[in-house]
Amino acid sequence: MSESETMRKAMADLVNTNPHERADLEKMHGQVWDTQELQRDYTVLGFAAPFVAVERKADGVQGLLLFQHLPRFYFGFQAT
Numbered sequence: 001m002s003e004s005e006t007m008r009k010a011m012a013d014l015v016n017t018n019p020h021e022r023a024d025l026e027k028m029h030g031q032v033w034d035t036q037e038l039q040r041d042y043t044v045l046g047f048a049a050p051f052v053a054v055e056r057k058a059d060g061v062q063g064l065l066l067f068q069h070l071p072r073f074y075f076g077f078q079a080t
Contacts, residue, residue, distance in 0.1 A: 008051070011050050011052040012049040013043050014065060015067075016049075016068055016069050019068045019069070019070055019071065020068070021071070021075075022034075022071070022073055025044060025073055025075050026075075028075075029075040030076075031075070032074065032075045033065075033073065033074040033075070034072065035072055035074075038054075040057075041056060041057055042054035042056055042057060042065075043057060045062070047058070049067070050067055051066060052065050052066075052067055052074060052078075053080075061079050062074070062079070062080055063077050063078050063079040064077070064078050065077050065078075
């Protein structure tokens, strides 16, 4: 396993062993999306937990979001 894969898996474990409610995520990361909101605002390009590659529908900007499994929320958009 590559170093980047090891780091990605460690991040996924960290995000999902301590999941947060929406209000807490908003305090930490700003805007948060549930699955329906994500589909409204972004085109999903690919998943590699805890990341999802997306393209913002409003302006075509591509980037990454973090996500947690339960409850499923997406957050922390970073343009790439």
